[in-house]
Amino acid sequence: MNFKLKALTKSIWVFHVSAGSCNNCDIEILDCLTPRFDVERFGIQLVGSVRHADALLITGAMNKKSVPLMKKIYEQAPKPCVVVAVGQCALSQHMFKDSYNVEGPLDSILPVDVYIPGCPPRPEAIIDGIVKLVKKVRGEK
Amino acid sequence: MSHKVIVPIGPYHPLQEEPEFFQLYVEGEKVVDIDIIIGYNHRGIEKLSESKHFDQVAFLVERICGICSSSHPYAYVLAVENILGGEHLVVPERALYIRTITNELERIHSHLLWLGLAGHFIGYNTVWMWAWKYREPILDMFEMITGNRNNYAMFKVGGVRRDIRDEDINILKKILDELVPAVDMFKGAVMDDPVIQARLKDVGVLTKQQVIDWCVVGPTARASGLNIDVRRDDPYGAYDRVNWNVIVEKDGDIFAKTVVRILELYECVGIIRQCLDKMPKGSIDADIKDISPGEGIGRVEAPRGECFHYIKSDGTNRPVRHKIRAPSFMNVASDKVSAVGGTISDATLTLAAVDPCYCCTERVAVINKSDNKQILNGWDLIKLSQEKTNKIKESLLK
Amino acid sequence: MEIKDRIKEGLSGKIIHWEEKTVRRIYFSVKPEDIYEVVRFLFKDLSLRFSTASGVDTVQGLEILYHFSFDQTGEMFSVRVLIKDKLNPEIQSITPLFPGAEWIEREIWEMLGIKFRGHPNLKRLLLADEWPEGKYPLRRE
Numbered sequence: 001m002n003f004k005l006k007a008l009t010k011s012i013w014v015f016h017v018s019a020g021s022c023n024n025c026d027i028e029i030l031d032c033l034t035p036r037f038d039v040e041r042f043g044i045q046l047v048g049s050v051r052h053a054d055a056l057l058i059t060g061a062m063n064k065k066s067v068p069l070m071k072k073i074y075e076q077a078p079k080p081c082v083v084v085a086v087g088q089c090a091l092s093q094h095m096f097k098d099s100y101n102v103e104g105p106l107d108s109i110l111p112v113d114v115y116i117p118g119c120p121p122r123p124e125a126i127i128d129g130i131v132k133l134v135k136k137v138r139g140e141k
Numbered sequence: 142m143s144h145k146v147i148v149p150i151g152p153y154h155p156l157q158e159e160p161e162f163f164q165l166y167v168e169g170e171k172v173v174d175i176d177i178i179i180g181y182n183h184r185g186i187e188k189l190s191e192s193k194h195f196d197q198v199a200f201l202v203e204r205i206c207g208i209c210s211s212s213h214p215y216a217y218v219l220a221v222e223n224i225l226g227g228e229h230l231v232v233p234e235r236a237l238y239i240r241t242i243t244n245e246l247e248r249i250h251s252h253l254l255w256l257g258l259a260g261h262f263i264g265y266n267t268v269w270m271w272a273w274k275y276r277e278p279i280l281d282m283f284e285m286i287t288g289n290r291n292n293y294a295m296f297k298v299g300g301v302r303r304d305i306r307d308e309d310i311n312i313l314k315k316i317l318d319e320l321v322p323a324v325d326m327f328k329g330a331v332m333d334d335p336v337i338q339a340r341l342k343d344v345g346v347l348t349k350q351q352v353i354d355w356c357v358v359g360p361t362a363r364a365s366g367l368n369i370d371v372r373r374d375d376p377y378g379a380y381d382r383v384n385w386n387v388i389v390e391k392d393g394d395i396f397a398k399t400v401v402r403i404l405e406l407y408e409c410v411g412i413i414r415q416c417l418d419k420m421p422k423g424s425i426d427a428d429i430k431d432i433s434p435g436e437g438i439g440r441v442e443a444p445r446g447e448c449f450h451y452i453k454s455d456g457t458n459r460p461v462r463h464k465i466r467a468p469s470f471m472n473v474a475s476d477k478v479s480a481v482g483g484t485i486s487d488a489t490l491t492l493a494a495v496d497p498c499y500c501c502t503e504r505v506a507v508i509n510k511s512d513n514k515q516i517l518n519g520w521d522l523i524k525l526s527q528e529k530t531n532k533i534k535e536s537l538l539k
Numbered sequence: 540m541e542i543k544d545r546i547k548e549g550l551s552g553k554i555i556h557w558e559e560k561t562v563r564r565i566y567f568s569v570k571p572e573d574i575y576e577v578v579r580f581l582f583k584d585l586s587l588r589f590s591t592a593s594g595v596d597t598v599q600g601l602e603i604l605y606h607f608s609f610d611q612t613g614e615m616f617s618v619r620v621l622i623k624d625k626l627n628p629e630i631q632s633i634t635p636l637f638p639g640a641e642w643i644e645r646e647i648w649e650m651l652g653i654k655f656r657g658h659p660n661l662k663r664l665l666l667a668d669e670w671p672e673g674k675y676p677l678r679r680e
Contacts, residue, residue: 020182024207024291027254034257034273065667066181095201098192099185100676101666120207120291183665187650188676227561356589356639368610369588375563375613438564438606438615440590449606451593464593466643471591474642 005080008054009134011043014084015053015077019070020063020102024120025087029057037123044130055082055133058110061089061096062103074110082133085112086126088119148485163476163492170484175477190463195221195432198460199296202450205465207291208254211247212443213465214296215240216450219377219439221298221432224454228377231427236300238420241378243286243295244441245409245416249320250279251444252402252409256327259399262490263340264527268330275323278316285309300426310417317410324406331399339533341396345479345491348393355475358468359446360401365393371442383415395490432458443468486525542585542609546616549580556619563612566604568619574605575631577618581607582636587616589639594647596679597621601628601653622653632658650677 018026032039033046047053050073058070074083083106088094090106106112113136116129148165162181166174186205190198202213222228228237253276260268280290286305287293295301305313331337347357352365362369370387372380388404390397434456441448446468453462480491543565547554553576556568569577581587587607594603600623607616622628632655634641644655645664652675655661663670 018182020184022204022207022210024204024210027207027291031273031277034277035270036274036277060182061184063181063183064669065183069181095204096184096186096189099189101183101185119204122290180663180665180667185676223561223564353586353588354637354639356637371613374608374610375615435560436566437560438617440608440615447590447608449590451604451606453595462593462595464591464595466591466593470642471639474639477638 005137008080008082009137011045012054012130012134013045013047013052014055014057015047015050015073016057017059017070017073019058019060019066019090019106020096021060021087021089025059025089028120028123028126029059029086032123032126037127039127039130050077053077053081055084055130057084057086058090058106059086061093061099062106062109064101064103067103067109071109082113082137083110084114084116084129084133086116086129087121088117091115091117094119165480165485165488167485170486172480172483172485172488175480177473177476179473187463187465190460192459194458195298195460198463199298200294202465203292203294203296206467208251209247209443209445209448209467210292211243211295212441212448213450213467215244215377216439216441216443216448217452217463218296218298219441220437220450220452221439221454223437223439224432224435224452225429225437231429232300233424233427234421235304235423236425236427237379237382238416239286239301239303239305239425240296241380241383242305242413242416243283243293243301244378245412246279246282246286248444249406249409250276250283252406253279255402255444256331256399259395259490259493262493262526263337264530265337268327271323272327275320278320282313282316285312297426298432299429300424302426304425305417305420314414314417317413321407321410324403324410328403331403335537336530336534338396339537340490340530341399342392342394344395344487345483346392346394347475347479351475351478352393355478356471357446357475358471359442359444360398360405361446361472361475363388364390364397364401366391369447371440371447375440377439377441379416379419380412382419383412385412432456445469446472486529489526542612542614545585546581549584550577553577563614564617565614566617566619568621571620571622571630574618574620575633575636578605578633579636581616581618585609589637590615592640592643592647594651594653594677596651596677599623600625601651603630603647603653605633628653629656630654631656632661634658649675651675652678 016029056077085091085106093102093105096102114129114133116126118125146167148167162178164176165172190201193201199214199217202217203210205213219228222231225231253272257269257272284290287295287303347365349366352362352367366389368389373387385408388401390401432454434454436453439450448468449466451464452460455461476492480488483491553569553573554567558566560566582589587609590606590608592603592605600621602621605618622630630653632644634644635657642664644658647653648655648661649663649666
């Protein structure tokens with residue numbers, strides 16, 4: 001494992017991108033930071049600028065207007081950067097797959113490392129997804 | 142000296158969870174104009190709705206917005222029941238109460254959520270953590286009643302999908318009892334704090350005339366002295382069977398908007414308690430098979446204001462036209478008057494004060510650098526806002 | 540005097556069809572060329588609250604409903620206009636009367652292609668800039 005990737009497993013700073021989501025996943029992500037779940041004690045923090053981020057949490061049904069911006073954000077993120085698809089919309093577009101204003105699912109646009117299903121995923125599920133991600137980067141089973 | 146600076150906020154910034162793009166035109170510290178660009182959340186739900194049958198649409202509209210996932214399906218079923226004659230004629234009595242309870246729980250969780258975010262913007266992260274901590278038991282109540290923390294899937298044409306069990310009622314009441322002291326504490330912490338008063342009073346003022354001209358709804362309108370509330374004016378559910386008050390403030394500034402939301406929490410708790418007591422036994426679903434041709438309008442007072450659904454049916458099993466107008470669609474547009482004239486450090490708060498919900502509305506960069514354009518991102522703006530609070534704090538301590 | 544009678548009196552001669560579908564839901568039709576005057580009367584003289592407008596593509600033509608709410612009694616008045624010319628639909632804008640109608644007229648313009656004469660800022664609201672000209676998502680053809 002290369003050194004940069006190893007650094008990723010210690011204290012992950014995440015940036016949150018909503019590409020046409022319904023807000024539920026976004027709120028559950030914020031919920032992870034608040035007292036009941038409190039992921040900040042593991043050093044996981046939501047950052048204000050993508051240039052500080054180690055991971056991108058992407059939610060939503062890939063709205064046509066936000067996809068180009070999302071790609072730009074991915075380009076700006078320091079590499080290596082992991083992409084986490086949160087919620088059913090980002091995974092498979094859910095009910096919105098026939099809409100005229102959405103592009104394909106997230107993995108057809110960006111390389112995705114972790115999928116967290118659910119509509120919306122519970123905070124426990126999101127935390128579990130991040131733990132699996134850390135294990136994957138470390139090469140553990 | 143007209144050195145105009147454009148401050149782009151967004152579309153991705155920590156100010157709100159959803160993408161939207163504001164361009165603030167600034168002269169010195171003062172905001173002189175604002176351009177709101179939305180559409181980053183538009184998923185074409187009105188069109189999708191025409192391809193789903195009446196039962197499925199309730200699940201679709203629930204996903205318009207994660208916070209209003211009971212208001213939108215409620216307004217939708219009201220619109221369909223309006224075609225059949227009206228909610229009170231069609232739906233069994235017990236279902237009316239369950240619908241009311243779900244809708245009020247949603248208001249509590251939404252207002253607490255807003256309170257937390259507002260606290261974060263002015264640099265009171267303690268308020269944020271508190272508010273979200275006390276919001277969790279409400280989500281537990283939702284889980285107990287509906288089976289999920291969000292996206293409740295409770296509403297169907299003619300009734301509700303799940304019943305409230307008798308043995309749960311005492312637990313629900315106990316959670317409500319525990320919420321009241323927390324709201325008391327917020328009321329004290331927010332309304333008596335000199336720093337918060339200094340930050341929120343006379344900021345982002347909307348006058349009553351502006352509210353009328355911009356057709357603003359909900360707590361934002363009630364904070365400016367416009368006495369409107371769909372729950373009272375066009376009663377649905379069990380709201381005409383319980384006692385409660387409409388909270389109206391006069392000042393129209395952010396402080397008034399906060400006060401309206403905090404005081405509404407007490408009313409919500411009161412309504413839910415009365416509903417749990419008065420709820421009759423009986424069926425929860427009228428089992429409606431056919432929707433006759435016609436058109437209907439459903440209105441619900443969502444946490445942010447009047448939520449409007451219009452359904453046109455031609456007698457088949459799908460709607461021909463489904464128009465959705467969420468409250469934020471009207472409220473966000475009014476930022477244009479409330480933010481202009483204020484200072485840039487107040488802008489974040491003013492933009493957030495209407496409790497904007499872009500998922501509902503749509504149903505706001507990258508700006509070329511040239512000599513007279515300066516780039517600040519949303520994070521800088523929150524910092525500016527938090528610095529201002531600290532300055533006020535220090536000056537008060539001296 | 541009830542609000543219904545005041546509307547009937549104030550708009551006498553302009554109302555083509557009046558229908559009270561259920562309690563508190565009243566629909567009436569007017570001619571497209573009268574819409575500015577009708578809305579001015581309802582909004583300014585009777586101070587009804589403008590709730591929203593909805594457009595629909597029907598066989599006869601494009602139909603717009605302007606929904607007004609009278610909050611003292613909870614009645615909803617929906618003003619119906621039918622624009623028969625589907626190729627070049629046009630109607631007078633009501634935004635000069637009050638700014639609250641700006642966004643909804645922009646939305647109807649991009650979704651159904653109805654042009655609002657005298658609208659101060661008729662540009663796209665929701666759809667992406669790359670969306671093809673002359674294609675409207677809510678039209679049926």
